[in-house]
Amino acid sequence: MYISITPHKLSESYGQSVSDFVDYLEKENEGLPLKEQEHFFDQYNDHVSPKSVIDHIDANTTKLKKVEPKFYAITVSPSTYELKHLQDHGQDLKRYTREFMKDYAASFNREISGNQVMVNDIVYYAKIEHQRTYKGADVQVRENAPFRKEIVKLQNDLLKINRGELSGIISQIEARIGKLMEQVPHKINGKLIDQGMKKEGLQTHIHIIVSRKDASNSVSLSPGSKYKASEVELHGKMVKRGFDRDQFFDKAEKTFDRTFNYQRNFVEQYASRKDFIKNPKDYFRALLQLPVNEKTIALKMLRETGLKIPSIPISQVQLAFKALQKIRKGLEMAVRSSSIGI
Incomplete structure (x- = not known):
């Protein structure tokens, strides 16, 4: 599962309205029959109009400056294995989103009227999407770019030859x-x-629009806080602040597993991925000590990311240093592209 939390920006400035983002999220519904369309939803309502989303989020910005984000975009992308485990992608992920947002609220080190932040304090709207398109930053697009550039040039040459603007042998260019x-x-x-x-x-994923301000439009709740938990003096009194991303990601994973009775493999676990980043030798040692069946699935999952893993004897406890260095770079990319971001 991959989770990203980003303040919504337009170039160098923060968007002053959520309207463009809402319009973007509505594009997948274009041309679909009404019964096949996915609608915005919140904690208690299954069908919220785009206009209501825009009006509520845009109005919930009291005292926020132009240089501050008005809302955050959260994207939750389950893996192919997780999606295959679900019975109904749309309904199951809608149910998961509502549990997920409870974890989001609980990860704030804030109090509102003397109480810990709860999901009812969060203003959010979510939408399920079933398709994805390749973006310029995707490795497939970047690695194809030199070939595409040369092919486009040759295709333009063919057009010029056909118009008499350039001399050349068409068959040779077509062969190239x-x-x-x-x-x-x-x-x-x-x-x-x-x-x-x-x-x-399978590309089903969740987009969540979360207001920076709480439901009372008086308290700022920033998941982008650099603090996990601290206190600061504000207007003469001590105020809690912070957002524990580590706790949030861990809870989000466990909530998915509990909600759908999902048996998570070692390489999918948030805790083990953190171990890889901090100490890859321990990560591989633990991987190779797994029971044979679980280890086989783990290595299969890693290879499906496009990672080339050298042949490793089942009984081997440690990887040779050269083998570790050879695959570390590739696995690091796989971890970041297919797992919860750290």
Whole structure:
């Protein structure tokens, strides 16, 4: 599962309205019959209109400055394994979102009217999406870019030759294009993967819009706080502040497992991924000491990220240093792209 929390920005400034983001999230509904469309929802309502989302989030910004984020965008992307475990992606993830937001509220080191922050203090709207498209930053698009550039150039040359603007042998250029298409590292159904192309497989995920201010529009709740837990003097009295991301990510994972009775493999666990980043040798030692069945699944999961793992004897407890260094870079990328962000 991958979870990201970001303040919504427009270039160098924070968006003053949530309208553009809401419009973006509505695009997947275009052309779909009403019964197949996904709607915005909150903790208690299954169908909230886009206008209501915009009006509520935009109005809930008292005393926030232009240089401060008005709302945060949370994206929750379950893995293929997690999605395959669910019975109904839309309904199951809607149920999970409501439990997930309880974990979000509980991760604030804040009090509102003397009470710990609860989910009813959070102003949020969520939406389930079932498709994803490749973006410019995706490794597939970046690695395809040099091939695409050369292919486009050759295709433009063909057009110029046909218009008499350039001399050349068409068959040779077409053969060169064909050769480049064979060499392209990432394709779907024979087509070069490019920005904007839909991704294959299960892609259902959750978008959550969370107001910076609480439901009373008086308390600022920032998940971007650099503090896990601290106190500061404000207007003559001590006020708690902070957001514990580590606790939040851990709870979000455990809530998924508890809600759906999901048996999480070692490589999927938030705690083990932290171990990898802090001490990869211990991570691999623990991985190789797993029971055979669980270890087989773990290595399969790692290979499915595109990582090339050297052949490792089942009985081996430690990886050779060179083997560890060889795969560490690739696994680090896999961890960051397919797991909860740290």
